[in-house]
Amino acid sequence: MGKIFIKGCTIVPISGPVIEEGVIAVDGDRLYYVGPANALPAGWQADTVIKADDKVALPGLVNAHTHAAMALLRSYADDLPLKEWLEKKIWPREARLTREDIYWGTKLALLEMIRSGTTTFADMYFNMDAVAEAVLEAGLRGCLSQGLIGFQDEDGGRLASGVSLVKEWQGAGDGRITTMLGPHAPYTCPPEYLTKVADTAAGLGVGLHIHLAETKGEVADIQSRYGATPIALANRLGLFELPVLAAHCVHLTAEDISILAEKKVGVAHCPESNLKLASGVAPVKAMLSAGVNVAIGTDGAASNNNLDMVGEIRTCALLAKGISGDPTAVPAHQALVMATLNGARALGLDKKIGTLEAGKKADLILVNKRLPHMMPSHNVEADIVYAASGNDVDTVIVNGKILMSGGEVKTLDVEEIYAEVKKRAG
Ligand SMILES: CSC[C@H]1O[C@@H](n2cnc3c(O)ncnc32)[C@H](O)[C@@H]1O
């Protein structure tokens, strides 16, 4: 780790105004200084100096909802609605995945995430100990949840695996790994099962990661079964007494939005997955106005079909404008806040990450601005949101460790990953 000195960059700290020709000093796993060059204490000596006058520094991006191992299923089933996609294609294929498939699928996803500037991700899947191993090696931060499908868990084995994940992995990798329990959705987890999972999570002191209100069909189904919307049902069952990360939240009533705000539920908005599965468009502008903490996620690579958060930020901003007819909806700065600080908050990590401020963990990215589509730069936040892509990310640092520099990922063997996923893709 040691000391890193990044000099001459444009800094988008998220917590304050953009700093031109700034410097960032990293000491061990923390940010020691972020600001103009003239205020860095004299005599501060670094082991590594990064000359970054053609780069923009941002907090690492937080992918607030994904299923990393589904990178193995990229383009396996496309152009279908969610129910048919899951029931006819994805679940039968997932039933044949081995622990090793999940490990290598996750490694592919981690490689893609590092390359496109994600430093933290929230994951829900099976065999999460394999995911945790991959995260330890790759060097990212992961908030990991064992996925729990109630009707596949009659003997409680899946929930027991979720409990083991929390007990064995919470805080591992110098705190890079955190955990939650992941009840899949109200249409796969009956109320008694949801309550049991919530009680278990409360006993362990962790939160819940769940899909809620993704399609019109789900809302109609839950309404007819339980006489409540998915959000109202989750609230009635007491889930929102815990920290909850709720993916999608597309089809909401005004009452649902009030509940999400009041209960401080973190919403992972997944615009590209929602568009591709034609699930609908989440009411992001209304949620933000009501004070809901809305973050951004890609969902899995089988429904997106990439894990590029820079592209997802752009889709989020454009879609909010297009659907509302209001070009001021989700302006560039707001979109960046959603992908960084709001993501950190939704994962319970905002004291540690999400902004570039002295004292926080050193999770940051440097984006190349010496590119035709990034010039002449009247507004660097707008350049990142409306013009950049994940390919423009040059350097990624997590917990003070350089994971990628000059576009080269240091912690993963790219050729080995490609060979393994090719072998396992069938
Ligand atoms: C129980 S592990 C996670 C489970 O979720 C499935 N999944 C992937 N994308 C979605 C989505 O958009 N909505 C609902 N469920 C989804 C995944 O295939 C796993 O089975």
Ligand SMILES: [Zn+2]
């Ligand atoms: Zn999902």
